[in-house]
Amino acid sequence: MTDEASRTATGAVTLSELERRAAERRQRPRHGHDALIVCDRLVRIFTAQDVEVQALQGLDLVVAPGELMALVGASGSGKSTLLNILAGLDAPTAGSATVAGFDLLGMDSRTRLRYRREVVGFVWQQTARNLLPYLTGRQNALQAMRLSGRVEGRRRRAARAAELLELVGAEECADRRPHRMSGGEQQRVAIAVALANHPALVLADEPTGQLDSATAEQVLGAFRRANEELGTTVVIVTHDRAVAQAVDRTVAIRDGRTASEVVRHTTVDEEGRTTVHAREYAVVDRVGRLQLPHNFTEALGIRHRVLLDLEPDHIEVRPDRPADE
Numbered sequence: 001m002t003d004e005a006s007r008t009a010t011g012a013v014t015l016s017e018l019e020r021r022a023a024e025r026r027q028r029p030r031h032g033h034d035a036l037i038v039c040d041r042l043v044r045i046f047t048a049q050d051v052e053v054q055a056l057q058g059l060d061l062v063v064a065p066g067e068l069m070a071l072v073g074a075s076g077s078g079k080s081t082l083l084n085i086l087a088g089l090d091a092p093t094a095g096s097a098t099v100a101g102f103d104l105l106g107m108d109s110r111t112r113l114r115y116r117r118e119v120v121g122f123v124w125q126q127t128a129r130n131l132l133p134y135l136t137g138r139q140n141a142l143q144a145m146r147l148s149g150r151v152e153g154r155r156r157r158a159a160r161a162a163e164l165l166e167l168v169g170a171e172e173c174a175d176r177r178p179h180r181m182s183g184g185e186q187q188r189v190a191i192a193v194a195l196a197n198h199p200a201l202v203l204a205d206e207p208t209g210q211l212d213s214a215t216a217e218q219v220l221g222a223f224r225r226a227n228e229e230l231g232t233t234v235v236i237v238t239h240d241r242a243v244a245q246a247v248d249r250t251v252a253i254r255d256g257r258t259a260s261e262v263v264r265h266t267t268v269d270e271e272g273r274t275t276v277h278a279r280e281y282a283v284v285d286r287v288g289r290l291q292l293p294h295n296f297t298e299a300l301g302i303r304h305r306v307l308l309d310l311e312p313d314h315i316e317v318r319p320d321r322p323a324d325e
């Protein structure tokens with residue numbers, strides 16, 4: 001339709017043009033339609049002793065199926081709050097959060113239980129929170145399957161427990177109880193247990209926080225194998241730079257919002273040498289808000305406002321200062 005045809009003589013948009021635009025909007029795929037996790041303007045407010053803490057302040061996050069990604073950020077930025085919501089352990093105050101088609105705000109308690117048993121698996125920093133101390137590695141995995149009923153038949157469950165312990169490199173822990181496993185072994189067995197019910201998503205909160213760097217690398221290797229071989233989406237909250245730099249995408253959270261992200265891809269040259277390329281992006285939310293990195297605003301003394309200029313292929317952001325300063 002030409003612009004003239006879509007307007008009345010007085011310049012107003014015609015009714016048929018408005019109807020056409022509405023139909024076009026309806027046909028457009030909705031935001032994050034092919035994603036596994038979609039958080040939209042997520043807010044979580046805690047109230048303690050009449051004081052309100054806004055742990056999440058309109059956080060947006062989209063994670064595609066099959067991603068291996070990390071969430072980083074200063075202490076108190078809201079990482080664990082977000083993970084608890086994604087785990088179905090806590091409910092947001094406002095906004096929306098969907099994981100594998102489950103609406104995390106609107107779930108009744110039965111659906112929530114099913115979600116926690118079948119859709120997500122967790123690995124926490126404290127090894128004692130991950131495994132039952134009186135069961136062996138194999139029994140821990142079997143117990144998780146028995147509780148959900150998702151893997152039917154004793155033989156199938158036994159085969160799956162053995163496969164998963166092998167996948168994470170912890171076969172030798174099958175007949176050992178946690179107190180006879182090292183910290184790294186306990187975390188690898190915890191990954192096997194988290195994977196037991198074929199979850200679409202595994203969430204991990206500081207899974208290498210109590211481990212030395214060599215052991216942390218083995219644990220990360222187990223997450224990577226789960227991601228590559230089973231296609232499980234993995235989201236790891238971490239302060240460990242080595243972990244944050246080893247995943248495909250690292251999203252930084254600042255003051256309860258996603259602020260920036262680093263995306264990595266690997267290339268192999270003619271001589272077979274691999275190079276990892278990393279690029280940092282600022283995140284633009286759905287209404288166009290952008291958080292400028294703290295070191296950038298500090299370097300230019302930016303406080304309350306900036307001057308924006310639209311260039312053909314970029315936007316210029318300049319401090320609001322008189323030109324002769």
Ligand SMILES: Nc1ncnc2c1ncn2[C@@H]1O[C@H](COP(=O)(O)OP(=O)(O)OP(=O)(O)O)[C@@H](O)[C@H]1O
Nearest residue numbers: 046048053055073074075076077078079080081082
């Ligand atoms: N149950 C709660 N009651 C009151 N305030 C809370 C609660 N849980 C978290 N907070 C507050 O919410 C904010 C975000 O906390 P959160 O634990 O999500 O941060 P984090 O980024 O995971 O920090 P860390 O890296 O130290 O674990 C903090 O100010 C914290 O004090």
